[in-house]
Amino acid sequence: MLLDGTDVAAKILNLQVDGAFRSFDAKCQVLRTVRHRNLVKVISSCSNPEVRALVLKYMPNGSLEYDLEGRVSMKCDIYSYGIMLLEIFTRKRPTDEMFAGELSLRQLVKGSLPNSIAEAVDGNLIRLIEDSENMIAYLLLILEVGLECCAELPEERINIKDVVTKLNKIKLQLVRDGHT
Known part of the structure; x- marks a missing residue:
């Protein structure tokens, strides 16, 4: 100490x-x-x-690669994948100085959905899609998948098959609406 x-x-x-x-x-x-x-x-x-x-x-249970009991599991990979999705669309890292206190990347995104999405998502991305309501809806769906992946408790996290199914469904909707 x-x-x-x-x-x-x-x-x-x-x-x-x-x-x-x-x-x-x-x-x-x-x-x-x-x-x-x-x-x-x-x-x-x-x-x-x-x-x-x-x-x-010293960070008890601080690793993202372990669950609360310290064992490696698929749920840890799902958590990391969810954080990665949030990083991509926010252009913020969990290590950014803004997350020095109690606020985390996950909390920032969760608190901004669905009505204040511009507060969390990368401003350049918002400018590119702000003229399309459908694109905002798709972005919300993707961020929700990211949040489901990085739920705090491992047993609350979505499984990878459901992640793939949801993301493929979003992709198909985007293609169907002519957003390729």
Whole structure:
């Protein structure tokens, strides 16, 4: 625990293992490019000839790849897919500074539907489709699928077959309406 009360997890590199330096550098590179704030937050690192370590914020059940019991499951992949859908249409990442407090990408989108969609969706996308009411309706349907994918509890998340069915139905409607 840090002086400010933050729980931390430390990953200390065993320098006696062959390839340890390369492994540490690779882990640091991955952690620098992580897109989802729920995966990891690096607080500090230590790299000197005697020791190499990462100090991470301790996040119980913080990973997006695990469910609440810490097991890998299809429901975790569905969650990530839903977040990705929301990212595509909002052009916002879960790691954006606007989500530093209690607000999350999922909450932003959920709170904007159905009447305030322009508050969450990428402004350039809205300008492209604002003259077509049907396109707004399709966008709402896609965002709703994204929200169903990233429901908070794994058992509340839609399954992938239903995701594919819903998205294909939206695609067919778009084609039928001449929006290809």
